[in-house]
Amino acid sequence: MLKTCLSYCCMYRDGYLFERKDIFTRWASEGFVCKEEEANSHFEELVNRGWILSSPHDGLAIHPMMRIFLRQDKFITYSSQVTSSYNTSRIRRLCIDNSPCISGDAAAAADPLSALDWNRIRSLVFLSGEGIERVPFEKLEGLRALDISQMLVHDHHLKNICGLVRLRHLFGLNVRLIGEIPPEIVRLQCLESFQASAIGEISPDVLNLSQLKTLEVDGSWKELPREIGALQQLETLRLKSSGITKLPREVWSLQQLKILDISNTMIRVLPKEIAELQQLRTLDISNTEIKALPKEMEKLQHLEHLFMSETKVAKIPRALKLKEVKSLELDYGIAALPLEFFALVELPECIHHALEKSDLFPDVVGEMVSFKNSPRRGGEGGLVVGAKHMSIPLWIREHFNDLAMLDIRICKLDEQGLKILREMPRLEDLTLRLDVVPREPAVITSGGFPKLWNLTVDSRVPRVTFQEGAMPKLQFLTFEFQFYAGPPNEDPVGIKHLESIHLIAFKCNEDWYGPGGDSPCIRSTIDVVRKEALENLKRIHLDICGRTERLNPY
Template identity: 25%
Template structure:
């Protein structure tokens, strides 16, 4: 057997000794790569044989200053002369460690630009990193950043240690959990949702957490906690008895002081279950079960009588757990069965009258209990599934009487055709609704014409209320041309997404420049024409446009003049179920703020114009993806010439954008990102 094994972040020599014998020693040039923060562990891993140790170098003075000043001032050349000396002293204490530099810079970025203030921070750091780059010294700097947080932000940050290392924490999930826990209050006219989201972004701005999946609007969809920061907040949480972890190497809960208030189960077996069996669980406010095996050993729900948050996300073996007693959780506000194999919701869930969030995404649940409409405080009812499940499961039936759930703000995953006409009509009564994600199938059959008419009527009512996001998925090319009659204009609409294989014959009449709030548009059109692009180009707030088309357009389409004043991302997509191709070029003034571009290039037509795209007219471009398409008999030489011309344009662009060129028919792909970044 020849193998390559990578082991990340080994903490101790004993851990290495425990696992190294699992790897057979042979003469087949196998390799093991291990990473660690401990030099002694590195020596142990490389001891004997052909082992080699590579120690990462710290940043030099120049790169340390660049990182430090860019985080604080936005540029490495903007530091006032009066702060340069104290900056050098601070950087010396950071020892060239990027995490330390970013943490201190983020702290100073929120402080007055005053020398005395910076001197105070320098003195607070101590001398640990000045002497050696130890873990204790790094913790000293991270603690300084932590101590600078407001009490509310400290609470929100500590809460993140319920998740294991490297876990991607979704913003919407975290915000809803913070609110359910009671951490968030309304402030200065801002609702709890907005306040909680501000806290999330503030933790990112202060570099306490790392942003993940930054979207078209510059906002992170999720975050991760650096492993060193995670260890710090775990120690703080244990010290303050804020969160108790089971299965994190701290399974001896019996020796801890105080009551368990929040419990994160990252692993459970019979030994841990027996410890929990002897604990007082009546004060546990949140229970997060991340372990997917042996969940049957978890104590019964009836013992967690004070729960406000119950999260079983991705527990595939949840069917082994006894859900009896869930109706006794009278204070429960957040309940997630997301990603489990649950096919039927416990009937007694309808007694959870304080519930605000019910997350059933990616489950097999097709129908909700009839009495779920009694949950009058419910704000988020999430049943949508990913594309694989949509085809197989077909969405969830809308419960009759849903119009009584007037506090609903977000609905996802409901199937219009499976639902009764009465239930579809009642959607129009949900005046607080902000996000609506629906599935519409039926293939355009006259049998379901009435469903479409009533859905349109409900949407017409909602567009005069608070509706901000509408997502309609048509998995079997079900026509949705009835949307052309949507009126009055949905002035609050920010996001419209059209999923599936149906293509509209023309741009809907309600998509006009007067939609001043629309920032994200994902739409399918049979043909991309100049008039439609002109209308879309006049939309004042549009940041992201994804336009799919389903025809072969044999004439060049040029994007002219001043348009798309705010657009940052543009994606032109060929239909996957039929032959389609287009040749689009950009002229001066078109998409002046565009940063990310993805489009096909019809090489057979573009050849006449020298394969010109006009990338030089996109001054902010930083990422371009081009897919070559052509007639079947187009020669390899023509496609190679097209790729060469595109590379030449990208290389001459002052931003040197990342570029990928793909030819699906030939099966090759070109990237320039590595060579440009290195």
């Protein structure tokens, strides 16, 4: 079967790049595979052997030498190969390629294709649009699979196709040159796969094809008809590159659905009703406006593949324990990733080394530990410790001393915690979230922090003081005010001692403080920082809740 699957890939012409999902669908249509897992297994084996090659242009191609070898088996027949001496009775899979176009009565009589027993053809692929006029559609009574992805279809072509009442799989229908899909499409009641592009609107007639298992459409349409709920046999639904903003509730009644692809759409919300799709294996929400994953997704016990690159999703909920997930695709828009998903993504080197330590997990069991990507200056990412600690825990030093980035919530920053942070040799980005207002300022002395260039202090009252020589590489300092900050604080901050400082930012929760952070507690800190920044004599920028001012321009 491995050779059979590879032989089918020879259908594509030299230099043509095909997609993984397309070849899986076609293997299934021919009966080579029954399940996606089986198709994936065959595919990985073909790639590992070097018979299918990955292209730098995000496509796949069959190895040229393997193509030459397999074409000798005549698993697929090309119209350019058919001669008057060719044994046409053996042809089951036919590709109409760039063979010379024959016209005229005398020439037609000499056309080798005219001698074909078209009733025996089970699979027909057009690699050239010109050859469609040579095909007698009325004789294709036994046709099961038709691939017209390499040609533009006109109205009269589609009407001919609608007469193929035994057709089960229709691939690559491009309706750019068609006013609309004719109502005659309902004649294809055996159709199990329907793949079309450039659709202005989905015709309700298509949704009357009750045997459909695969529906793949993309185009400029704005709404998915509610009649979609009638397709109770549907297993794959791909709605790429459309203007739809939401899915009708009838989608959640499709209990056989295994693949849902809504990538490149205008959908903004993934509703909690998605949990009703109990058979769902693959979910693709890439390049959408979706901002959050509903916690109800934890009920999707069979979900294996989750694709969510180029979305607005900031984090994966900790309650989302998808035990069966085997592949997870995301990007730097994801702020945090639970420990359970670490094995599914490419980890920063510092995290990867820590996880290799056999004694790590007993220390962090029960911790709210997440991996975080860093979009700043090509940073490699680091660790988010969501659970509240009294101070910096010792297991940070023992297991994650090589972190490049750390985001941690603590009650106090004592000398022992500062020592742990100070001695981390690769720490570049540090966020300290202080849940308790310090009684005394945390004093940052000289020495240590050899690479730290970004520091964020999230505290109701940011009581921190920098002494001479402290954090010599620090360029960006941020004070975050998330909750009520308490009385005004006029403690010295020591900005004049920061040798490399470039930007000092103040961010506040506008629900508490109003626009611009107009609160006495924030204003007092800003006044202290501004005064000290003027003493620094460096060109420093202040960002006050989104408004920027430049100090010491000369």
